[in-house]
Amino acid sequence: MTVPHSSFWSSDRIKEEQSSRELISPFVGGFVKQSAYELALGSEVFITSEHTKRRLAPNEQISIPPGQFALLLTHEQLDIPNDVIGFISVRYTIKRKGLINVSGFHVDPGYCGRLKFAVYNAGSQNIVLSRGQRVFMIWFTNLTEPTSDPYQNKSTEQNEITAEDVMSLQGDVASPAALKDRIDSLQTEYDRRLSTMDDRVRQGLGALEDKIATRSKVATGLLVAFVVEFLILIIVLVVGFFFQRPTTIVVPEPKKDTPGIQQNSNTSQANNNRNSPG
Template identity: 35%
Template sequence: MAFWSGEKLASELPHLVSPYWPKNLDCASYRLSVGEQAFVTSDKLTQHVPEAELVTFLGAPPKNLLRIGPGQFAFLLTDEVVEVPPSALALISMRAKYKFKGLINVSGFHVDPGWKGKLIFSVYNAGPSPILIEKGEPLFLIVYSDLDRTSEASHLYDGEAQGQESIKTSLLSGLNSQVFSPQVLQKKLDDTYEKMSAVNLKTSITVGVASALAAITSVLIATVALLPSWVGVVTARTLDAAGYEIRQKPDTRSPIDDRSREATPANTHPPGTTPVAPAAGK
Protein backbone atom coordinates (compact mmCIF):
# COMPACT_ATOMS: atom_id res chain seq x y z
CA MET A 1 0.00 0.00 0.00
CA ALA A 2 1.43 3.37 -1.06
CA PHE A 3 -0.08 6.75 -0.33
CA TRP A 4 -0.54 9.10 -3.25
CA SER A 5 1.93 11.93 -3.44
CA GLY A 6 1.01 15.52 -4.04
CA GLU A 7 2.02 15.11 -7.67
CA LYS A 8 -0.27 12.12 -8.21
CA LEU A 9 -3.11 13.86 -6.43
CA ALA A 10 -2.72 16.85 -8.72
CA SER A 11 -2.98 14.59 -11.76
CA GLU A 12 -5.76 12.27 -10.55
CA LEU A 13 -8.08 14.35 -8.36
CA PRO A 14 -9.46 16.60 -11.13
CA HIS A 15 -11.19 13.41 -12.34
CA LEU A 16 -12.16 12.20 -8.85
CA VAL A 17 -13.20 15.34 -6.92
CA SER A 18 -15.79 17.83 -8.15
CA PRO A 19 -15.43 20.73 -7.87
CA TYR A 20 -11.65 20.55 -7.71
CA TRP A 21 -9.58 23.53 -6.57
CA PRO A 22 -5.76 23.36 -6.97
CA LYS A 23 -5.39 25.71 -3.96
CA ASN A 24 -6.90 23.00 -1.72
CA LEU A 25 -4.07 20.59 -2.46
CA ASP A 26 -2.14 20.21 0.81
CA CYS A 27 1.11 18.21 0.51
CA ALA A 28 -0.08 14.59 0.20
CA SER A 29 -3.74 15.35 1.03
CA TYR A 30 -6.62 17.39 -0.31
CA ARG A 31 -8.84 19.77 1.68
CA LEU A 32 -12.58 19.19 1.36
CA SER A 33 -14.95 22.08 2.08
CA VAL A 34 -18.13 22.47 4.13
CA GLY A 35 -21.21 22.22 1.92
CA GLU A 36 -24.67 23.76 2.09
CA GLN A 37 -26.29 21.32 4.53
CA ALA A 38 -25.61 20.62 8.20
CA PHE A 39 -27.31 19.26 11.31
CA VAL A 40 -26.57 20.25 14.91
CA THR A 41 -28.20 18.92 18.06
CA SER A 42 -29.85 21.64 20.17
CA ASP A 43 -32.27 22.26 23.06
CA LYS A 44 -35.00 23.23 20.60
CA LEU A 45 -35.15 19.66 19.33
CA THR A 46 -35.59 18.25 22.85
CA GLN A 47 -38.37 20.77 23.56
CA HIS A 48 -40.13 19.97 20.25
CA VAL A 49 -40.22 23.60 19.09
CA PRO A 50 -42.31 23.62 15.88
CA GLU A 51 -40.07 26.05 14.02
CA ALA A 52 -36.90 24.14 14.85
CA GLU A 53 -35.35 22.85 11.62
CA LEU A 54 -33.66 19.49 11.54
CA VAL A 55 -31.35 20.31 8.66
CA THR A 56 -29.69 23.71 8.47
CA PHE A 57 -29.20 25.16 4.99
CA LEU A 58 -26.16 27.38 4.65
CA GLY A 59 -26.11 30.05 1.98
CA ALA A 60 -24.87 33.55 1.33
CA PRO A 61 -23.86 35.80 4.26
CA PRO A 62 -25.11 36.20 6.93
CA LYS A 63 -26.59 32.69 6.62
CA ASN A 64 -23.23 31.13 5.86
CA LEU A 65 -22.26 30.42 9.49
CA LEU A 66 -22.95 27.39 11.66
CA ARG A 67 -22.48 27.31 15.42
CA ILE A 68 -21.55 24.06 17.18
CA GLY A 69 -21.82 24.57 20.93
CA PRO A 70 -19.87 22.70 23.62
CA GLY A 71 -21.20 19.16 23.98
CA GLN A 72 -23.12 19.29 20.70
CA PHE A 73 -22.99 16.74 17.90
CA ALA A 74 -23.19 17.67 14.22
CA PHE A 75 -23.37 16.26 10.70
CA LEU A 76 -21.48 18.25 8.06
CA LEU A 77 -21.95 17.58 4.34
CA THR A 78 -19.03 18.22 2.01
CA ASP A 79 -19.34 20.58 -0.91
CA GLU A 80 -17.46 18.19 -3.18
CA VAL A 81 -18.57 14.94 -4.77
CA VAL A 82 -15.80 12.44 -4.09
CA GLU A 83 -14.98 9.30 -6.05
CA VAL A 84 -12.65 6.47 -5.05
CA PRO A 85 -11.40 4.20 -7.87
CA PRO A 86 -11.51 0.38 -7.50
CA SER A 87 -7.72 0.28 -7.11
CA ALA A 88 -7.55 2.70 -4.17
CA LEU A 89 -8.78 3.42 -0.66
CA ALA A 90 -9.33 6.89 0.82
CA LEU A 91 -8.74 8.02 4.40
CA ILE A 92 -10.53 11.05 5.86
CA SER A 93 -9.74 13.37 8.76
CA MET A 94 -9.99 16.99 9.91
CA ARG A 95 -7.45 19.77 9.89
CA ALA A 96 -5.42 20.23 13.09
CA LYS A 97 -6.55 23.84 13.71
CA TYR A 98 -10.09 22.60 14.37
CA LYS A 99 -8.96 19.63 16.44
CA PHE A 100 -7.10 22.04 18.72
CA LYS A 101 -10.43 23.84 19.35
CA GLY A 102 -11.98 20.58 20.57
CA LEU A 103 -13.76 19.41 17.39
CA ILE A 104 -13.52 15.62 17.07
CA ASN A 105 -14.24 13.49 14.03
CA VAL A 106 -16.44 10.61 15.21
CA SER A 107 -17.44 9.33 11.78
CA GLY A 108 -15.75 6.58 9.78
CA PHE A 109 -12.12 7.12 8.90
CA HIS A 110 -12.04 5.63 5.42
CA VAL A 111 -13.95 5.66 2.15
CA ASP A 112 -14.45 2.32 0.38
CA PRO A 113 -13.30 1.54 -3.16
CA GLY A 114 -16.09 2.25 -5.63
CA TRP A 115 -17.62 5.11 -3.58
CA LYS A 116 -19.06 8.13 -5.39
CA GLY A 117 -20.97 10.94 -3.74
CA LYS A 118 -20.71 13.67 -1.14
CA LEU A 119 -19.28 12.72 2.26
CA ILE A 120 -20.95 13.32 5.62
CA PHE A 121 -18.63 14.00 8.53
CA SER A 122 -20.02 13.42 12.02
CA VAL A 123 -18.26 15.67 14.54
CA TYR A 124 -18.49 16.41 18.26
CA ASN A 125 -17.44 19.58 20.09
CA ALA A 126 -15.52 18.42 23.17
CA GLY A 127 -14.10 21.89 23.78
CA PRO A 128 -15.24 24.56 26.26
CA SER A 129 -16.34 27.13 23.68
CA PRO A 130 -18.65 27.23 20.63
CA ILE A 131 -17.03 26.57 17.27
CA LEU A 132 -18.12 28.56 14.23
CA ILE A 133 -18.09 26.84 10.85
CA GLU A 134 -18.43 28.73 7.58
CA LYS A 135 -19.90 27.44 4.33
CA GLY A 136 -17.09 26.70 1.84
CA GLU A 137 -14.49 26.51 4.62
CA PRO A 138 -11.78 23.87 3.85
CA LEU A 139 -12.28 21.88 7.05
CA PHE A 140 -11.66 18.21 6.11
CA LEU A 141 -8.78 16.21 4.66
CA ILE A 142 -8.81 13.24 2.31
CA VAL A 143 -5.83 11.01 1.54
CA TYR A 144 -5.68 8.35 -1.20
CA SER A 145 -3.75 5.11 -1.09
CA ASP A 146 -3.22 2.36 -3.65
CA LEU A 147 -4.43 -1.20 -2.99
CA ASP A 148 -2.27 -4.18 -3.86
CA ARG A 149 -4.70 -4.97 -6.69
CA THR A 150 -7.86 -3.66 -8.33
CA SER A 151 -10.95 -4.70 -6.39
CA GLU A 152 -13.55 -6.86 -8.10
CA ALA A 153 -17.15 -5.68 -8.37
CA SER A 154 -18.16 -7.76 -5.35
CA HIS A 155 -15.70 -5.80 -3.19
CA LEU A 156 -16.77 -2.33 -4.30
CA TYR A 157 -19.11 -0.14 -2.27
CA ASP A 158 -22.74 -0.52 -3.29
CA GLY A 159 -24.68 0.68 -0.23
CA GLU A 160 -27.66 3.00 0.26
CA ALA A 161 -25.44 6.09 0.48
CA GLN A 162 -24.04 5.62 -3.01
CA GLY A 163 -24.49 8.86 -4.96
CA GLN A 164 -25.23 10.78 -1.73
CA GLU A 165 -26.14 14.45 -2.29
CA SER A 166 -27.82 15.50 0.97
CA ILE A 167 -28.36 14.68 4.65
CA LYS A 168 -31.25 12.24 4.75
CA THR A 169 -33.96 12.47 7.41
CA SER A 170 -33.55 8.77 8.24
CA LEU A 171 -30.04 9.56 9.45
CA LEU A 172 -31.43 12.01 12.02
CA SER A 173 -34.25 9.90 13.46
CA GLY A 174 -32.34 9.00 16.62
CA LEU A 175 -30.69 12.38 17.16
CA ASN A 176 -33.66 14.53 18.22
CA SER A 177 -32.56 14.62 21.84
CA GLN A 178 -29.80 16.43 23.68
CA VAL A 179 -26.42 14.70 23.67
CA PHE A 180 -25.25 14.18 27.25
CA SER A 181 -21.94 15.81 28.03
CA PRO A 182 -20.12 17.49 30.94
CA GLN A 183 -21.28 20.86 29.58
CA VAL A 184 -24.93 19.78 29.54
CA LEU A 185 -24.63 18.39 33.08
CA GLN A 186 -23.05 21.65 34.28
CA LYS A 187 -25.90 23.64 32.72
CA LYS A 188 -28.50 21.49 34.47
CA LEU A 189 -26.70 21.94 37.79
CA ASP A 190 -26.53 25.71 37.29
CA ASP A 191 -30.26 25.86 36.49
CA THR A 192 -31.09 23.81 39.61
CA TYR A 193 -28.87 26.02 41.80
CA GLU A 194 -30.52 29.15 40.41
CA LYS A 195 -34.00 27.81 41.16
CA MET A 196 -33.01 26.79 44.70
CA SER A 197 -31.45 30.21 45.32
CA ALA A 198 -34.68 31.89 44.21
CA VAL A 199 -36.73 29.70 46.60
CA ASN A 200 -34.35 30.41 49.51
CA LEU A 201 -34.50 34.15 48.80
CA LYS A 202 -38.31 34.17 48.84
CA THR A 203 -38.31 32.19 52.10
CA SER A 204 -35.82 34.57 53.72
CA ILE A 205 -37.87 37.61 52.67
CA THR A 206 -41.07 36.06 54.07
CA VAL A 207 -39.44 35.19 57.40
CA GLY A 208 -37.84 38.64 57.62
CA VAL A 209 -41.13 40.44 57.00
CA ALA A 210 -42.91 38.25 59.57
CA SER A 211 -40.21 38.97 62.17
CA ALA A 212 -40.38 42.71 61.48
CA LEU A 213 -44.17 42.72 61.82
CA ALA A 214 -43.92 40.79 65.09
CA ALA A 215 -41.40 43.30 66.47
CA ILE A 216 -43.53 46.28 65.44
CA THR A 217 -46.58 44.68 67.03
CA SER A 218 -44.70 44.14 70.31
CA VAL A 219 -43.59 47.78 70.36
CA LEU A 220 -47.13 48.98 69.75
CA ILE A 221 -48.54 46.77 72.50
CA ALA A 222 -45.90 48.00 74.97
CA THR A 223 -46.59 51.61 73.99
CA VAL A 224 -50.33 51.22 74.49
CA ALA A 225 -49.75 49.54 77.87
CA LEU A 226 -47.56 52.41 79.08
CA LEU A 227 -49.66 55.20 77.57
CA PRO A 228 -51.93 56.05 80.60
CA SER A 229 -49.10 56.37 83.13
CA TRP A 230 -46.96 58.25 80.61
CA VAL A 231 -49.75 60.75 79.93
CA GLY A 232 -50.29 61.24 83.66
CA VAL A 233 -46.63 61.93 84.34
CA VAL A 234 -46.38 64.42 81.48
CA THR A 235 -49.58 66.23 82.60
CA ALA A 236 -48.41 66.48 86.23
CA ARG A 237 -45.02 67.87 85.26
CA THR A 238 -46.59 70.37 82.91
CA LEU A 239 -48.97 71.74 85.58
CA ASP A 240 -46.18 71.88 88.17
CA ALA A 241 -43.98 73.87 85.80
CA ALA A 242 -46.87 76.33 85.28
CA GLY A 243 -47.14 77.00 89.07
CA TYR A 244 -50.19 74.99 89.83
CA GLU A 245 -50.37 72.82 92.91
CA ILE A 246 -51.98 69.47 92.62
CA ARG A 247 -53.94 68.41 95.69
CA GLN A 248 -56.14 65.45 96.36
CA LYS A 249 -59.84 66.35 96.45
CA PRO A 250 -61.38 65.84 99.99
CA ASP A 251 -63.91 63.10 100.46
CA THR A 252 -67.32 64.83 100.83
CA ARG A 253 -69.44 61.79 100.63
CA SER A 254 -71.99 61.15 103.48
CA PRO A 255 -71.31 58.16 105.75
CA ILE A 256 -74.87 57.02 105.22
CA ASP A 257 -74.56 57.23 101.45
CA ASP A 258 -71.19 55.57 101.41
CA ARG A 259 -72.16 51.97 101.83
CA SER A 260 -68.64 50.83 101.34
CA ARG A 261 -67.59 52.61 104.52
CA GLU A 262 -68.18 50.66 107.76
CA ALA A 263 -69.37 52.45 110.95
CA THR A 264 -67.35 52.16 114.17
CA PRO A 265 -69.04 50.61 117.32
CA ALA A 266 -68.86 53.92 119.22
CA ASN A 267 -71.04 55.70 116.67
CA THR A 268 -73.44 52.87 116.24
CA HIS A 269 -77.01 53.60 117.59
CA PRO A 270 -80.52 53.15 116.36
CA PRO A 271 -81.93 56.04 114.35
CA GLY A 272 -83.92 58.64 116.40
CA THR A 273 -82.33 57.69 119.81
CA THR A 274 -79.81 59.50 121.92
CA PRO A 275 -76.61 57.72 122.48
CA VAL A 276 -76.01 56.73 126.12
CA ALA A 277 -72.59 57.21 127.62
CA PRO A 278 -71.10 54.13 129.10
CA ALA A 279 -71.21 53.70 132.86
CA ALA A 280 -68.22 54.85 134.80
CA GLY A 281 -65.80 52.24 135.65
CA LYS A 282 -66.92 49.99 132.89
Protein backbone atom coordinates in the same frame (compact mmCIF):
# COMPACT_ATOMS: atom_id res chain seq x y z
CA MET B 1 3.82 -12.59 -9.82
CA THR B 2 4.91 -9.25 -8.44
CA VAL B 3 2.39 -7.59 -6.12
CA PRO B 4 2.22 -3.78 -6.51
CA HIS B 5 3.37 -1.89 -3.44
CA SER B 6 0.63 -0.07 -1.48
CA SER B 7 1.47 3.48 -0.40
CA PHE B 8 -0.06 6.89 0.31
CA TRP B 9 -0.18 9.32 -2.56
CA SER B 10 1.97 12.41 -2.61
CA SER B 11 0.62 15.81 -3.62
CA ASP B 12 1.96 15.32 -7.15
CA ARG B 13 0.37 11.87 -7.37
CA ILE B 14 -3.02 13.32 -6.37
CA LYS B 15 -2.78 15.89 -9.15
CA GLU B 16 -1.67 13.26 -11.69
CA GLU B 17 -4.54 10.92 -10.80
CA GLN B 18 -7.00 13.82 -10.93
CA SER B 19 -5.83 14.70 -14.44
CA SER B 20 -6.37 11.13 -15.68
CA ARG B 21 -9.65 10.39 -13.86
CA GLU B 22 -11.94 12.69 -11.91
CA LEU B 23 -11.47 11.84 -8.22
CA ILE B 24 -12.76 15.12 -6.79
CA SER B 25 -15.35 17.49 -8.23
CA PRO B 26 -14.93 20.42 -8.20
CA PHE B 27 -11.15 20.21 -7.93
CA VAL B 28 -8.83 23.14 -7.14
CA GLY B 29 -5.12 22.38 -7.30
CA GLY B 30 -4.34 24.97 -4.65
CA PHE B 31 -6.11 22.87 -2.01
CA VAL B 32 -3.73 19.94 -2.43
CA LYS B 33 -1.43 20.37 0.56
CA GLN B 34 0.97 18.03 2.39
CA SER B 35 -0.21 15.00 0.38
CA ALA B 36 -3.88 15.63 1.22
CA TYR B 37 -6.80 17.46 -0.32
CA GLU B 38 -8.73 20.01 1.76
CA LEU B 39 -12.50 19.59 1.46
CA ALA B 40 -14.98 22.43 2.03
CA LEU B 41 -18.22 22.62 4.01
CA GLY B 42 -21.19 22.27 1.67
CA SER B 43 -24.75 23.58 1.56
CA GLU B 44 -26.47 21.29 4.12
CA VAL B 45 -25.95 20.85 7.84
CA PHE B 46 -27.85 19.40 10.76
CA ILE B 47 -27.17 20.35 14.40
CA THR B 48 -28.87 18.38 17.17
CA SER B 49 -29.87 21.55 19.01
CA GLU B 50 -31.88 22.75 15.96
CA HIS B 51 -33.95 19.57 15.28
CA THR B 52 -34.09 20.02 11.47
CA LYS B 53 -31.45 20.33 8.77
CA ARG B 54 -30.51 23.68 7.28
CA ARG B 55 -29.58 24.77 3.79
CA LEU B 56 -26.83 27.35 3.80
CA ALA B 57 -26.36 30.29 1.51
CA PRO B 58 -22.82 30.97 0.26
CA ASN B 59 -20.56 32.02 3.17
CA GLU B 60 -23.43 31.59 5.67
CA GLN B 61 -22.24 30.68 9.15
CA ILE B 62 -23.34 27.96 11.55
CA SER B 63 -22.63 27.59 15.26
CA ILE B 64 -22.22 24.19 16.93
CA PRO B 65 -22.79 24.55 20.71
CA PRO B 66 -20.65 22.65 23.22
CA GLY B 67 -21.80 19.08 23.71
CA GLN B 68 -23.85 18.96 20.50
CA PHE B 69 -23.55 16.71 17.45
CA ALA B 70 -23.74 17.85 13.84
CA LEU B 71 -23.89 16.35 10.37
CA LEU B 72 -21.82 18.29 7.86
CA LEU B 73 -22.00 17.70 4.11
CA THR B 74 -18.95 18.36 1.95
CA HIS B 75 -19.07 20.68 -1.03
CA GLU B 76 -17.06 18.27 -3.20
CA GLN B 77 -18.18 14.96 -4.62
CA LEU B 78 -15.75 12.03 -4.63
CA ASP B 79 -15.39 9.12 -7.04
CA ILE B 80 -13.06 6.59 -5.43
CA PRO B 81 -11.63 3.91 -7.79
CA ASN B 82 -11.90 0.24 -6.86
CA ASP B 83 -8.15 0.05 -6.23
CA VAL B 84 -8.01 3.13 -3.95
CA ILE B 85 -9.11 3.85 -0.38
CA GLY B 86 -9.40 7.27 1.24
CA PHE B 87 -8.72 8.38 4.82
CA ILE B 88 -10.48 11.43 6.22
CA SER B 89 -10.15 13.78 9.18
CA VAL B 90 -11.04 17.25 10.45
CA ARG B 91 -8.35 19.88 9.93
CA TYR B 92 -6.18 20.46 12.99
CA THR B 93 -6.95 24.19 13.17
CA ILE B 94 -10.60 23.28 13.76
CA LYS B 95 -10.03 20.03 15.65
CA ARG B 96 -8.02 21.82 18.35
CA LYS B 97 -11.12 23.88 19.18
CA GLY B 98 -12.87 20.67 20.20
CA LEU B 99 -14.59 19.48 17.00
CA ILE B 100 -14.21 15.69 16.78
CA ASN B 101 -15.01 13.46 13.82
CA VAL B 102 -17.15 10.54 15.04
CA SER B 103 -18.39 9.18 11.70
CA GLY B 104 -15.40 7.04 10.74
CA PHE B 105 -12.02 7.61 9.19
CA HIS B 106 -12.02 6.02 5.76
CA VAL B 107 -13.83 6.13 2.42
CA ASP B 108 -14.51 2.75 0.79
CA PRO B 109 -13.21 1.78 -2.65
CA GLY B 110 -15.95 2.40 -5.20
CA TYR B 111 -17.67 5.15 -3.16
CA CYS B 112 -19.25 7.93 -5.20
CA GLY B 113 -20.86 11.05 -3.77
CA ARG B 114 -20.41 13.74 -1.15
CA LEU B 115 -19.12 12.89 2.31
CA LYS B 116 -21.20 13.27 5.47
CA PHE B 117 -19.13 14.07 8.51
CA ALA B 118 -20.72 13.36 11.90
CA VAL B 119 -18.93 15.61 14.38
CA TYR B 120 -19.16 16.41 18.08
CA ASN B 121 -18.20 19.62 19.86
CA ALA B 122 -16.19 18.45 22.86
CA GLY B 123 -14.97 21.96 23.60
CA SER B 124 -16.28 24.57 26.01
CA GLN B 125 -17.28 27.17 23.40
CA ASN B 126 -19.41 27.37 20.27
CA ILE B 127 -17.57 26.34 17.11
CA VAL B 128 -18.44 28.61 14.19
CA LEU B 129 -18.05 27.38 10.61
CA SER B 130 -19.10 28.88 7.30
CA ARG B 131 -20.14 27.40 3.98
CA GLY B 132 -17.13 27.03 1.68
CA GLN B 133 -14.64 26.93 4.57
CA ARG B 134 -11.94 24.27 4.28
CA VAL B 135 -12.87 22.04 7.21
CA PHE B 136 -11.90 18.46 6.22
CA MET B 137 -8.96 16.57 4.72
CA ILE B 138 -8.65 13.37 2.67
CA TRP B 139 -5.62 11.19 1.91
CA PHE B 140 -5.47 8.50 -0.76
CA THR B 141 -3.64 5.20 -0.90
CA ASN B 142 -3.74 2.54 -3.59
CA LEU B 143 -4.56 -1.10 -2.91
CA THR B 144 -2.40 -3.96 -4.14
CA GLU B 145 -5.16 -4.71 -6.66
CA PRO B 146 -8.75 -3.62 -7.34
CA THR B 147 -11.12 -4.99 -4.71
CA SER B 148 -13.74 -7.51 -5.81
CA ASP B 149 -16.42 -6.01 -3.54
CA PRO B 150 -16.41 -2.21 -4.00
CA TYR B 151 -18.99 0.08 -2.44
CA GLN B 152 -22.16 -0.31 -4.54
CA ASN B 153 -24.56 2.39 -3.36
CA LYS B 154 -24.70 5.00 -6.13
CA SER B 155 -27.96 6.65 -5.01
CA THR B 156 -28.50 10.37 -4.62
CA GLU B 157 -28.77 9.84 -0.84
CA GLN B 158 -25.02 10.36 -0.71
CA ASN B 159 -25.42 13.94 -1.92
CA GLU B 160 -27.79 15.23 0.77
CA ILE B 161 -28.63 14.91 4.45
CA THR B 162 -31.69 12.67 4.55
CA ALA B 163 -34.54 12.43 7.05
CA GLU B 164 -33.07 9.13 8.21
CA ASP B 165 -29.76 10.87 8.90
CA VAL B 166 -31.55 13.49 11.01
CA MET B 167 -33.59 10.91 12.93
CA SER B 168 -30.47 8.94 13.78
CA LEU B 169 -29.07 11.94 15.68
CA GLN B 170 -32.26 13.44 17.10
CA GLY B 171 -32.88 13.60 20.83
CA ASP B 172 -31.69 15.53 23.83
CA VAL B 173 -27.95 15.54 24.22
CA ALA B 174 -26.54 15.93 27.72
CA SER B 175 -23.63 18.20 26.92
CA PRO B 176 -20.81 18.69 29.44
CA ALA B 177 -21.75 22.37 29.69
CA ALA B 178 -25.40 21.52 30.38
CA LEU B 179 -24.37 18.91 32.92
CA LYS B 180 -22.10 21.45 34.61
CA ASP B 181 -24.97 23.95 34.78
CA ARG B 182 -27.20 21.24 36.23
CA ILE B 183 -24.58 20.28 38.80
CA ASP B 184 -24.08 23.95 39.74
CA SER B 185 -27.85 24.36 40.10
CA LEU B 186 -28.07 21.27 42.31
CA GLN B 187 -25.13 22.52 44.38
CA THR B 188 -26.85 25.88 44.86
CA GLU B 189 -30.11 24.17 45.86
CA TYR B 190 -28.23 21.85 48.21
CA ASP B 191 -26.44 24.77 49.86
CA ARG B 192 -29.76 26.63 50.23
CA ARG B 193 -31.49 23.67 51.84
CA LEU B 194 -28.50 22.99 54.07
CA SER B 195 -28.50 26.62 55.18
CA THR B 196 -32.25 26.46 55.88
CA MET B 197 -31.81 23.24 57.83
CA ASP B 198 -28.93 24.79 59.77
CA ASP B 199 -31.11 27.78 60.66
CA ARG B 200 -33.90 25.47 61.83
CA VAL B 201 -31.47 23.43 63.91
CA ARG B 202 -30.11 26.60 65.48
CA GLN B 203 -33.62 27.82 66.22
CA GLY B 204 -34.50 24.45 67.74
CA LEU B 205 -31.36 24.45 69.84
CA GLY B 206 -32.08 28.01 70.94
CA ALA B 207 -35.62 27.06 72.00
CA LEU B 208 -34.29 23.99 73.79
CA GLU B 209 -31.68 26.07 75.59
CA ASP B 210 -34.42 28.51 76.66
CA LYS B 211 -36.53 25.65 78.03
CA ILE B 212 -33.55 24.18 79.83
CA ALA B 213 -32.68 27.60 81.26
CA THR B 214 -36.28 28.15 82.42
CA ARG B 215 -36.52 24.72 84.01
CA SER B 216 -33.11 25.19 85.56
CA LYS B 217 -34.26 28.44 87.13
CA VAL B 218 -37.39 26.73 88.48
CA ALA B 219 -35.36 23.83 89.84
CA THR B 220 -32.86 26.24 91.40
CA GLY B 221 -35.70 28.20 93.01
CA LEU B 222 -37.25 25.03 94.43
CA LEU B 223 -33.88 23.88 95.72
CA VAL B 224 -33.23 27.24 97.37
CA ALA B 225 -36.69 27.19 98.97
CA PHE B 226 -36.10 23.67 100.25
CA VAL B 227 -32.70 24.60 101.67
CA VAL B 228 -34.14 27.70 103.33
CA GLU B 229 -36.99 25.73 104.90
CA PHE B 230 -34.56 23.06 106.05
CA LEU B 231 -32.29 25.66 107.63
CA ILE B 232 -35.25 27.30 109.34
CA LEU B 233 -36.29 23.92 110.73
CA ILE B 234 -32.77 23.27 112.02
CA ILE B 235 -32.66 26.70 113.63
CA VAL B 236 -36.03 26.15 115.30
CA LEU B 237 -34.92 22.81 116.69
CA VAL B 238 -31.64 24.20 117.97
CA VAL B 239 -33.29 27.21 119.57
CA GLY B 240 -35.94 25.01 121.15
CA PHE B 241 -33.30 22.68 122.54
CA PHE B 242 -31.30 25.41 124.25
CA PHE B 243 -34.11 27.61 125.51
CA GLN B 244 -36.76 25.09 126.67
CA ARG B 245 -37.44 25.30 130.62
CA PRO B 246 -36.67 22.04 132.56
CA THR B 247 -39.63 20.22 134.32
CA THR B 248 -39.40 20.05 138.22
CA ILE B 249 -40.60 16.80 139.84
CA VAL B 250 -41.93 17.31 143.47
CA VAL B 251 -41.62 14.25 145.69
CA PRO B 252 -43.98 14.45 148.80
CA GLU B 253 -42.36 14.04 152.27
CA PRO B 254 -43.65 11.22 154.59
CA LYS B 255 -46.09 12.35 157.32
CA LYS B 256 -45.07 12.05 161.05
CA ASP B 257 -47.34 10.04 163.52
CA THR B 258 -49.22 12.18 166.08
CA PRO B 259 -49.70 11.10 169.81
CA GLY B 260 -53.44 10.72 169.46
CA ILE B 261 -53.11 8.36 166.62
CA GLN B 262 -50.56 6.26 168.49
CA GLN B 263 -52.87 5.98 171.54
CA ASN B 264 -55.79 4.85 169.46
CA SER B 265 -53.63 2.22 167.97
CA ASN B 266 -52.66 0.85 171.37
CA THR B 267 -56.29 0.75 172.56
CA SER B 268 -57.32 -1.18 169.47
CA GLN B 269 -54.61 -3.69 170.11
CA ALA B 270 -55.73 -4.26 173.73
CA ASN B 271 -59.30 -4.85 172.70
CA ASN B 272 -58.22 -7.39 170.20
CA ASN B 273 -56.32 -9.27 172.86
CA ARG B 274 -59.39 -9.53 175.14
CA ASN B 275 -61.63 -10.86 172.52
CA SER B 276 -59.35 -13.58 171.41
CA PRO B 277 -60.16 -17.06 172.99
CA GLY B 278 -57.92 -18.52 175.60
